[in-house]
Amino acid sequence: MRPGDLRDWLAAVEATGELRTVRGAHWHLEIGALCELDYRLPTPWALLFDDIPDYPRGRRVLAGAAASPARLGLTLRLGPDHSTLDLIQALRGQLTRWAARAAEFAPREVADGPVLEHVYEGDAVDLTAFPAPFWHEGDGGRYIGTGGLLLTRDPETGWINGGTYRMQLLDRNRLGLFALTGKHARIHLDKYAALQEPCPVVVSLGHDPLFALLGGIEVPYGVSELAYAGAIAGEPVEVLRSPLTRLPLPARAEIVAEGFVYPGDTAPEGPYGEFHGYYSAAEAPQPVIHVKRLLHRRDPILLGSPPGRPPHDYSYWASILRSAVVFDALVEAGVPDVRAVWQHPCGGARMLLVVSIRQRYPGHARQAGHVAAQCRGGGQVGRYVIVVDEDIDPTDLEQVMWAVATRSDPVRDIDLIRRAWGSQVDPQFVTLPEGGLTNTRAIIDACRPWEFRDVFPPVVGASPELLARVRARWGALLGLGQ
Ligand SMILES: Cc1cc2nc3c(=O)[nH]c(=O)nc-3n(C[C@H](O)[C@H](O)[C@H](O)COP(=O)(O)O)c2cc1C
Incomplete structure (x- = not known):
């Protein structure tokens, strides 16, 4: 699986039998509600929505991407045959090792890539051409960026961060961006605002779910998520150099939008059903991405990752990965x-x-x-x-x-x-x-x-030997087997 390529990932997941195609579900609430039913299953499916009303066949949405042990294992290039416990075990210290190797896997610049199959600029940009879902009944609008990866550059150091932040579809060429205080993208935006300069941004809206996993967890300050993805995949991510923003464009992404956030420019955004199971504040002013250039593959696929009352799209993998982040931080x-x-x-x-x-x-x-x-x-x-x-x-x-x-x-x-x-x-x-x-x-x-550990009362319970002995003799009576 080439890092960043969703089609390679889909082929691998199809082989596991965990992919379901859903035809005809409406972008207005039906996709979101079906996802909610899916996330409550013991092993949720990866759902690929096609034939979405108002859109041509082929303009698709993928959700539930890494919501099972097999798919999380595949996405992290650990293989599909792991239980949740195996994954937790395999990730001990692993994030630190991957981060340490990221520098060896800097993105490789290429001259061509499938994302160049369709390129639009200026007035030709139309973000409404994609079936961005209206996920939850109380949302303030359609959210096109849920499993996306936003790339921004630190104007002081040149470091390029990748982060996953919700993005509301405002109109043909504007996205509302919700990056909370303290997040790396927010720090970059604030630095550009202090310089009174527009902040160049690139957002990939469909890709190998590995990008969303890394965009969604706490990768250390100064480490590029694209390089980190290369370290996990064992080969660099292919990128094109943007003539507009000078930022890297993932060459194998499904949809890439690029443009600028202008200092002080905001628009009403939200509310949105959030990761803890409640709606965020009523509509509030947030920074706006003005999209100047839009690139996409033929029959592009949006990567959807809607939150909600847990379990939701990413609660499974976020628990595992963020636990690993904290484990490594404690050790360090x-x-x-x-x-x-x-x-x-x-x-x-x-x-x-x-x-x-x-x-x-x-x-x-x-x-x-x-x-x-x-x-x-x-x-x-x-x-x-x-x-x-x-x-x-x-x-x-x-x-x-x-x-x-x-x-x-x-x-x-x-x-x-x-x-x-x-x-x-x-x-x-x-x-x-x-x-x-x-x-x-x-x-x-x-x-x-x-100070009381030696005198703290012992835990009540039969010893393992005693339990084994009585289970061998009478366990069948309780339906326990041997
Ligand atoms: C699917 C998904 C959606 C997220 N949405 C947001 C969001 O809207 N705003 C935000 O600040 N963080 C959001 N997060 C959390 C950030 O992605 C996370 O804190 C990450 O570490 C941010 O990247 P950074 O550490 O480079 O700032 C989201 C995470 C995931 C997995």
Whole structure:
């Protein structure tokens, strides 16, 4: 699979039997609602929508791309035969290794590529030519950029960032861009605004879902997501050099739009059904991308990735990848004996983070909790960080809450961090004009207190040997087998 090429990816997924083509679903709400039904299945399908009313056959939308272990494994080039647990295991330390190798896989400039099959400039640009879905009934409009990748350059260092940020279709040549404070693209936009210069941008709207995975997680500042994708695929991403923005254009992308964001120029955007399961604030002014050039392949495919009440399009893979980001950050910060990390999907892979450790010294649990709460993968719009001992499986909420209920004392074991990095889409604050620019974190230390660890009452439960013995004798009676 060539990195960036969605057609290669589709061929590989078709071979797994996990791809379904849906014909005739309407872009207005039907595609979104069908996706919602899909995400609630134990193993959601990848859905390719074709014959969309008002659009010619071939103008397609793909959703649910990496919502199963097989497809996430394929997208990360780890193969399709992994369980969720295997993937978590395989990713330990792997993100750091890929990031370290990114420089060796800088994008390769090419002279030609399938994205040049159709090129429009100036007045010929028409973004309404693609079946951008109206995903949720309460959305403020049609969202064309949901699984996209926005490329921006840091005007001071030249570094090119790739990030996934929602984009509303405003009209034929304008997109509303929602990049929250502190996000890399937002920092770049602010730097251009301070210079009173237009910010050049490129957005890929359909591609190998690997681009959306990397655009959607916390890749370190200064690392190019395109190079990172090359490191994962083991070959560089092919790009064309734009004569307009001088930014790289992914040559094998389905649809690429490029143009400028002008300082101070905003338009009403939103609301939009967000990753935590609530609508974001009512319509609010956001930066606008003025699209000057549009390129696409023949019969292009939009990559859709709608959020909503979890499970949603990306809650599965975001939990796995963001857990791996936090795991690596803990290790890099020198926190020893981290056993596992889990960003729970029910917290939108941000708001409920559990870390299990093997306690080695007094203060170890608080150290793990505070680092997890403040590293980039756990830093934004977090809410609760729970630290548990190694006998607790952090992915099992029943076990986690048992530890909270029995091993922590509220006064002693809950630390608060005030005025931490918040978000305009935090459901607690959407009624405020600026949203929750900062919020509070609770770190719950649910480990056995260090000083009592040797006298803490033992856990009740038959020993594995006793259980095995009685199961062998009477298990069948309970329908347990051997
Ligand atoms: C499908 C999807 C949609 C997202 N939408 C937004 C968004 O609209 N605004 C935003 O600030 N972050 C959004 N995010 C989160 C960012 O992509 C994420 O924080 C990422 O790290 C941003 O890139 P950066 O670290 O280079 O800024 C989205 C993530 C995904 C996976």
